[in-house]
Amino acid sequence: MQIIAVANQKGGCGKTTTAINLAGAFALMGYKVLLLDFDPQGHATLGLGYNPNELDLTVYDFMVGGNARLASIIQRTNIDNLHLLPANVLLAGLDLELRTAPGKELILGEQLRPIADWYDICLIDCPPTLGLLMLNALTASTNVIVPVQAHFYALDGLKRLLDTIQVIRTRFHPCLVRPMGLLLTFVEGRTLLSKRVEDGMRGLFGPLVFDTVIHKTITLAEAPSVGQAIQTYAPDSRGAAEYEALAKEALGRLQTP
Amino acid sequence: MQIIAVANQKGGCGKTTTAINLAGAFALMGYKVLLLDFDPQGHATLGLGYNPNELDLTVYDFMVGGNARLASIIQRTNIDNLHLLPANVLLAGLDLELRTAPGKELILGEQLRPIADWYDICLIDCPPTLGLLMLNALTASTNVIVPVQAHFYALDGLKRLLDTIQVIRTRFHPCLVRPMGLLLTFVEGRTLLSKRVEDGMRGLFGPLVFDTVIHKTITLAEAPSVGQAIQTYAPDSRGAAEYEALAKEALGRLQTP
Numbered sequence: 338m339q340i341i342a343v344a345n346q347k348g349g350c351g352k353t354t355t356a357i358n359l360a361g362a363f364a365l366m367g368y369k370v371l372l373l374d375f376d377p378q379g380h381a382t383l384g385l386g387y388n389p390n391e392l393d394l395t396v397y398d399f400m401v402g403g404n405a406r407l408a409s410i411i412q413r414t415n416i417d418n419l420h421l422l423p424a425n426v427l428l429a430g431l432d433l434e435l436r437t438a439p440g441k442e443l444i445l446g447e448q449l450r451p452i453a454d455w456y457d458i459c460l461i462d463c464p465p466t467l468g469l470l471m472l473n474a475l476t477a478s479t480n481v482i483v484p485v486q487a488h489f490y491a492l493d494g495l496k497r498l499l500d501t502i503q504v505i506r507t508r509f510h511p512c513l514v515r516p517m518g519l520l521l522t523f524v525e526g527r528t529l530l531s532k533r534v535e536d537g538m539r540g541l542f543g544p545l546v547f548d549t550v551i552h553k554t555i556t557l558a559e560a561p562s563v564g565q566a567i568q569t570y571a572p573d574s575r576g577a578a579e580y581e582a583l584a585k586e587a588l589g590r591l592q593t594p
Numbered sequence: 595m596q597i598i599a600v601a602n603q604k605g606g607c608g609k610t611t612t613a614i615n616l617a618g619a620f621a622l623m624g625y626k627v628l629l630l631d632f633d634p635q636g637h638a639t640l641g642l643g644y645n646p647n648e649l650d651l652t653v654y655d656f657m658v659g660g661n662a663r664l665a666s667i668i669q670r671t672n673i674d675n676l677h678l679l680p681a682n683v684l685l686a687g688l689d690l691e692l693r694t695a696p697g698k699e700l701i702l703g704e705q706l707r708p709i710a711d712w713y714d715i716c717l718i719d720c721p722p723t724l725g726l727l728m729l730n731a732l733t734a735s736t737n738v739i740v741p742v743q744a745h746f747y748a749l750d751g752l753k754r755l756l757d758t759i760q761v762i763r764t765r766f767h768p769c770l771v772r773p774m775g776l777l778l779t780f781v782e783g784r785t786l787l788s789k790r791v792e793d794g795m796r797g798l799f800g801p802l803v804f805d806t807v808i809h810k811t812i813t814l815a816e817a818p819s820v821g822q823a824i825q826t827y828a829p830d831s832r833g834a835a836e837y838e839a840l841a842k843e844a845l846g847r848l849q850t851p
């Protein structure tokens with residue numbers, strides 16, 4: 338199972354939108370996909386039409402109780418190949434719960450190993466923090482996609498995130514996590530600012546930046562409000578086309594774990 | 595001195611843009627204004643044309659060293675009445691430094707008291723976290739402006755922030771902090787989603803929501819990249835007009851400390 342973390346400690350840069358819609362794109366290509374909501378805010382859960390506060394079982398139970406009950410925690414979606422491992426605010430208690438646990442950054446990876454045959458791809462929607470949840474996601478992953486909002490502060494925190502990935506890779510050897518690519522999001526085609534940011538990013542990071550960029554579109558913002566991935570909400574939209582292009586580009590960059 | 599915290603633990607909802615441009619609006623009305631950058635990211639500092647990494651003295655020194663050197667820490671701006679107390683990444687170390695200090699949430703307020711006559715208004719740009727820095731800002735403030743991005747997840751974390759303000763007010767009695775208003779940001783005039791979010795916010799919070807809303811405009815996004823407040827960068831723009839309207843509305847809501 339390829340495990341792809343969608344991560345950036347910066348708030349509001351398009352992690353959840355990317356996690357949901359990239360998962361949707363992979364699923365419609367025929368892959369068995371698990372979208373793992375790893376954010377106590379539960380936005381990926383909300384964005385696929387579930388109310389986090391009404392769920393008895395969530396990824397929190399998966400983390401503390403082992404995967405015996407995974408079949409009862411997982412939720413279906415209106416895309417057959419796409420399953421959701423939902424989250425709610427209980428997940429915020431994990432930090433405290435695991436404070437003194439040995440190897441507390443390794444628990445998610447440990448829980449995912451026994452179910453490695455259930456899915457082809459697991460996408461992890463990360464919270465906007467560089468804390469214990471993010472570290473669990475990074476140690477468990479083989480690849481990291483970093484959404485970067487195309488505005489003036491685009492570079493903020495990027496070096497720190499890339500350094501963190503490197504530290505994880507070295508300290509938790511043998512660990513395969515590496516940045517798969519930087520994804521420019523909220524790109525506005527006609528503004529000079531957007532173009533300058535994109536040129537700057539490609540100048541600094543070269544091929545690490547995906548060729549695909551995600552433009553700011555109304556349908557991408559509306560889809561979560563009706564609890565659907567862009568592929569079912571607006572299949573002919575620009576957003577759907579761009580996440581399909583990203584899926585193809587990502588498949589070409591996967592490393593075999 | 596009126597102390598107004600611009601706060602929301604959500605990332606990217608317009609805190610820095612509001613802090614800078616509301617400060618600019620007040621200054622051009624004739625008030626003596628201190629813009630206090632309280633975010634280790636240093637965005638308010640960057641947005642007014644300074645490079646945080648090149649500054650010897652910042653708000654960190656103000657916090658740990660007392661205000662004796664405030665005159666040498668403060669930076670001028672190209673608006674006469676607007677001074678900047680800059681920040682850089684050193685501020686992130688404050689959490690650790692003050693970990694065992696008694697009353698560690700009260701230090702900013704303590705440092706600001708002796709200079710209460712230097713300025714009419716102090717605006718505090720808060721970081722996107724509900725940690726020690728934010729708590730210092732809240733205990734020091736008389737008013738809190740909460741920028742809220744007009745999108746699907748607008749309500750996220752809002753209750754928690756308002757509850758926190760209430761807890762601070764009670765536990766640190768006599769403490770005057772209270773929410774002055776919720777400011778809708780990134781409003782897009784022609785989208786149904788934006789309208790639905792605004793109606794929803796006004797339905798839930800009534801008069802707590804400012805009448806003024808800030809529309810998404812290119813000039814507001816460009817101003818920090820040339821290190822200027824909107825008032826000097828694009829004085830005739832919609833963004834400048836909206837922050838001037840907000841300044842007037844805020845003045846009407848100030849409580850006398």
Ligand SMILES: Nc1ncnc2c1ncn2[C@@H]1O[C@H](COP(=O)(O)OP(=O)(O)OP(=O)(O)O)[C@@H](O)[C@H]1O
Nearest residue numbers: 348349350351352353354465552553554557558745
């Ligand atoms: N390309 C886009 N065009 C328009 N709206 C978008 C786009 N991408 C994301 N959005 C909207 O912007 C908001 C923030 O996006 P999103 O939730 O994906 O960011 P995030 O990085 O997951 O945020 P957080 O840090 O809170 O987890 C959401 O309301 C989302 O619907």
Ligand SMILES: Nc1ncnc2c1ncn2[C@@H]1O[C@H](COP(=O)(O)OP(=O)(O)OP(=O)(O)O)[C@@H](O)[C@H]1O
Nearest residue numbers: 488605606607608609610611722809810811814815
């Ligand atoms: N009304 C607006 N129209 C267009 N762009 C805007 C607007 N308000 C803010 N922006 C831009 O959006 C980005 C995020 O805004 P800002 O930095 O003010 O948010 P913030 O809440 O301070 O973020 P952080 O949580 O990182 O401190 C910035 O690049 C800013 O220039």
Ligand SMILES: [Mg+2]
Nearest residue numbers: 352353376380
């Ligand atoms: Mg998210």
Ligand SMILES: [Mg+2]
Nearest residue numbers: 609610633637
């Ligand atoms: Mg900011």
